[in-house]
Amino acid sequence: MAVSQSSTSRAIDEVTNALNHQAVFNQWVHFPRNLVELRSLRTQFFKNQGFAGVIGCLDCTYVALWPPNILNANMPEHIFICDSELRILNVNAKFPGSTHDAHIWRTSNVQPLLTNLHQNGHKSFFLLGNLIYIA
Incomplete structure (x- = not known):
C-alpha cells in the first residue's frame, strides 16, 4: 500500500483526535465507577484468569511514533x-x-x-503489576 508519510500523519492525527474526544474516550476508557462495577471486574478476572481479588493489570510502556532512526530521550511513557x-x-x-x-x-x-x-475496609481489590509499583 503506497501511502505518503504526510497522509499517514494526517490520518493518525485525525483518528487520535477522534478517539480523544471526551464523549468517545469516556465511553470506552473508564475505571469502574462504583463497588458493583469493581466486584464485576473482580469476578470476571477470577473467572478468566484464576486470580482472586484482581480487578486489572497495570503496566508502563513507551509509546513512540517517530521513525526508528530518530533517538529521543523524552519519548512519552504511558501507564495503563x-x-x-x-x-x-x-x-x-x-x-x-x-x-x-x-x-x-x-x-x-x-x-x-x-x-x-483499602482504608475504608474494601481490601479485596488488587491490580497486578511489576514489583516497581510497590513504592
Whole structure:
C-alpha cells in the first residue's frame, strides 16, 4: 500500500483526535465507577484468569511514533490499566520517558481511589503489576 508519510500523519492525527474526544474516550476508557462495577471486574478476572481479588493489570510502556532512526530521550511513557479481556480502563500519559514508573503510578488518578477503598475496609481489590509499583 503506497501511502505518503504526510497522509499517514494526517490520518493518525485525525483518528487520535477522534478517539480523544471526551464523549468517545469516556465511553470506552473508564475505571469502574462504583463497588458493583469493581466486584464485576473482580469476578470476571477470577473467572478468566484464576486470580482472586484482581480487578486489572497495570503496566508502563513507551509509546513512540517517530521513525526508528530518530533517538529521543523524552519519548512519552504511558501507564495503563486493563481488565482481564485487555480493555483499557485507565491511561496516564503525563510524563516523558525519563520518569520513573512508580512516580507515574503515584500521580495517577486511580492510586488515591484504590488507597481510599483499602482504608475504608474494601481490601479485596488488587491490580497486578511489576514489583516497581510497590513504592
